[in-house]
Structures are given as C-alpha cells and as structure tokens.
Amino acid sequence: MRGTLPTRTVALVASAALLALTACSAGSSTSPGSSPGGDQSLSVGLVAEPASLDFTTTDGAAIPQALLGNVYESLVKQDESGKIVPSLAKSWTVSPDRKTYTFDLVDNAKFSNDKPFTAADAVFSINRVKSAWTVSLKSAMDVVQEAKALSPTQLQVTLTKPSNGWLFRMTTRIGAMFSETGVSALATTPVGTGPFTFAKWNRGDSIVFERNENYWGTKPFFNQITLKYFKDPTALNNALLTGTINVIGTVQAPEALSQFTGNDKYQVIEGTTNGEVLLSFNNALPIFSDIRTRQGIRQAIDHRALLDTCFAGRGKLIGSMVPPTDPWSEDLTNVAPYDLAKAKSLLQASGAAGKTLRLRLPTLPYAISCGQVVKSQLEQAGLKVVIDQQEFPAQWLTTVFKNADYDLSIIAHVEPRDLGAVFNAKYYTRYDDPTLQQYLAAADAGDEAAQIDNMKKAARRISEQAAGDWLFLLPNLIVADKNLKGLPQNAITENFDLTRLARS
Known part of the structure; x- marks a missing residue:
C-alpha cells in the first residue's frame, strides 16, 4: 500500500524485460532535470504517515513512498512506463542460463554519512535482506545463492534458479542499498546515497528532506521538500487552497476536485496506479x-x-x-x-x-x-x-x-x-x-x-x-500548483519521486 494506502507485498513475478540474456542497459541513472533552484522549498500533502522509517522491519507502503529513490537508491529502478533502467548500476549482463547477473556500478556515489558506495555495500545489502529483514517481502531474495564483489565497482549475483521476478524486485524496497556503518538507527535516521538526505521527522505532522549537495548524479531542483500528513481529506484540500502545501500527492476526496479544476492556479493530473x-x-x-x-x-x-x-x-x-x-x-x-x-x-x-x-x-x-x-x-x-x-x-x-x-x-x-x-x-x-x-x-x-x-x-x-x-x-489523482512540473502521470512504483519536481 502506499500514501493513502498501506502495507504490503512483494509479488513473486516480474517484467518481461528481465528475459533479455545479454547486456541490459547503460547510461546515467538519473533523469535530466532542471538545475537546482537555489533556496527553493516545496510541501507535498500525503495521507498515512509511516509508523517507522525502517522498511526492513516494519510493513507499510508509506515508508518506501517517502524514502525509496529519494533517500535510498537501488541498483536498478523503473521508469514511468515500467521499464527497468539503471540507477546505482550503470549496466548489467545476464548469463545464458539466466542465473548470474553481473553489475557495473557507478564509481562516484557516496552515502550521506560520507562513506563511498562500493560493490561490498551491495553485497552487504543483499545479504542483509536474507539475514536481518523481518518483513514478509524479504522472501523475494531467497532465490539468491551468492552475492560477491568482483571489484569495488563490479558486483556478481548468482541465483539458485532462473527467476523473472528477482531483477524486478530489485527495483523495489528490497533492492535498497545500505551502508554497513549506517544501519544502526534505521527507524529514525535513514542513511542512503540518494539525491535527498533525511533532515527531521515531526511525528504526527511531517518529514523533511534536504537536497544532497554531494549527490553523485543530477541534483534535484528543490533544496528542501516537506512531506505533510493529513488524516482528513478536507484538511488536505484546504491546505492546498491556503498555500500551506504545494501538492496533493494522493487525492482522498475526488468528489471535491471541482474546486481545483475550475481554478487556473492549479493543475489536476489523472492517470493510473x-x-x-x-x-x-x-x-x-x-x-x-x-x-x-x-x-x-x-x-x-x-x-x-x-x-x-x-x-x-x-x-x-x-x-x-x-x-x-x-x-x-x-x-x-x-x-x-x-x-x-x-x-x-x-x-x-x-x-x-x-x-x-x-x-x-x-x-x-x-x-x-x-x-x-x-x-x-x-x-x-x-x-x-x-x-x-x-x-x-x-x-x-x-x-x-x-x-x-x-x-x-x-x-x-x-x-x-x-x-x-x-x-x-x-x-x-x-x-x-x-x-x-x-x-x-x-x-x-x-x-x-x-x-x-x-x-x-x-x-x-x-x-x-x-x-x-x-x-x-x-x-493517480494529483493536484498541484500550476507552475510545478515533473509530477508523475502514472504511479506504478513504490515511491513518490521527488527528484523530478521543479518550478517552471
């Protein structure tokens, strides 16, 4: 579940794109976006505040909605069409028997605790799903026989059997990369390689992210983004009308959309999920x-x-x-x-x-x-x-x-x-x-x-x-300020991607 939704699930199936037995994709792991906008801030209204910030031990879609792709990154991710594309892995190949994946990693990523990201961290993260995670979706990693670092920038993962689902699951929360020195307080202090760093959590109200000025990829436009949580849909709508927030990320009262559709201050996006x-x-x-x-x-x-x-x-x-x-x-x-x-x-x-x-x-x-x-x-x-x-x-x-x-x-x-x-x-x-x-x-x-x-x-x-x-x-119903761009038409991944948002 996510945003307005809850708990969840890791499906045991996958994308047809995983069936390619040769080199998959290559290139930058971030989408080109606007240049960072200096002292720019944004507030996004959501429902269903996380119970914890640790999705390794706590179920609930609200945690990866906020953190995945924004604070934590994975080796691969999905684009808005559902295609698996590079992230911390620049490219990868799959053996003819479909059991061995070799990933070439970016060489300039760092965690927010200033530790460099290497293949050893990827090995640690994959193994930790099997050994330390307690949520049910950890089972998607059971098919992994071995993960090993061939070099600081090359990772090899061997499966016990061919699996269409495994690489697809690596785009979800189980594919998040952690630092071995940054997992002591996951429930309150996330440490990732992403374009945003965790700043503070005002329980019952909001979570604040700040732009990672040392981010290895394309830096986001906004230097601060606040996720504000509302239990009441009317209060959520009023927050946008009064300028308290800039985006309703998950519309909860679609019957009230008319107050926005006829107002040239706002844009309404409707897609699928x-x-x-x-x-x-x-x-x-x-x-x-x-x-x-x-x-x-x-x-x-x-x-x-x-x-x-x-x-x-x-x-x-x-x-x-x-x-x-x-x-x-x-x-x-x-x-x-x-x-x-x-x-x-x-x-x-x-x-x-x-x-x-x-x-x-x-x-x-x-x-x-x-x-x-x-x-x-x-x-x-x-x-x-x-x-x-x-x-x-x-x-x-x-x-x-x-x-x-x-x-x-x-x-x-x-x-x-x-x-x-x-x-x-x-x-x-x-x-x-x-x-x-x-x-x-x-x-x-x-x-x-x-x-x-x-x-x-x-x-x-x-x-x-x-x-x-x-x-x-x-x-996927989103209402936002008219001058905001980069909002997703469809919501088909676990996270709310904050990295593409910018003002025109």
Missing part, C-alpha cells in the same frame, strides 16, 4: 472455506455503484489482482458480475446467510467511505456486517495485517506485481492454494511467453476461486 482496492477475506476462517460464501460476497457487490458512490466514479473496475499496465492484464470483470439474487442463493446454500462478519477498516478515507457501501450491499444479500475502524497504520497493521484478526477488510495494495505476495498462506489473506503457487512458479521460471500465460492463469484462478473481491483500481 498499481493500487488494487481489495475487499479481503480471511481465508483461514471456516466461513470462507466454502467457495459459495466467497462467490456470494463477490456477486453481492455492485462495483459500478460502489465506485460512483465512494470514489466519485474515478478509478477503473478490475476483476483480479492485475492492473492494466502489467503485460498479463486481461478483463476479468465478468467472472463474478453483480447479481443480487444469485448472491442470496449462494449465501443461503453455504449457510452464511444471517451470519455476522467483522469488517475491520483502516482509518483511511477511501476505506471508510467504501466500507459503508460494502456493508449496505452485503446486508442486502443477507449477511450482517459490523464495521470496526482500526487506526492506521499501527492498529490496522497489528490487528489485521500481522495477526489476521478480522473477517473482512478493505485496503489498497499498491506494490507492483503483488498478486503472489498478497494471495498466499503466510500473508494476512491466509489464502492457501497449491494450484495458484504452481502457476506462479511456472511464470517466474519460464520464458516471456510462459510468464505471461501463467500469470494470466494465476489471475484468473484467484478471480474464479473468489480469493477476495477487487472493488476498483485507484486512479
């Missing part, structure tokens, strides 16, 4: 062991009416855990179409009708708003629903995500390609399906055609088995 808003089921509970209960819940939801009611019709209806920007996307919205009579029949047949379900919602505006609609629609189908709001992030992450103490929940999963991460027995969905795991394994190990084919099978499998219900895909 990876943010699948999931009505999650606790599949470990007996009531959900009957597929008729799960299917009945899915067919009781009028998704179009829900989207129109709780998110002003913004966003896209989807029928599984795949956004349209993924290569294996296909329209599965007709797998479980809204049919109230069918829903009632299924719930009666499974014995679920009349039962009470706890809908535990994070205190995020979209979840609270959409939760009311879900409650109403499920009660029309014969269920009883009790809403229980859980403070986000701390309470929801502990109660629902960590302890799986819930029946239903709503959360936007924003990590890229996270189908396999979300739907497995160890995740909070507690979804245990050997057939799904077979499809995911075949997708990870196969060639490009096999990957796409098996990922389509995986997406169809969780939809037909009603592993959850996909309410809609969040749009």
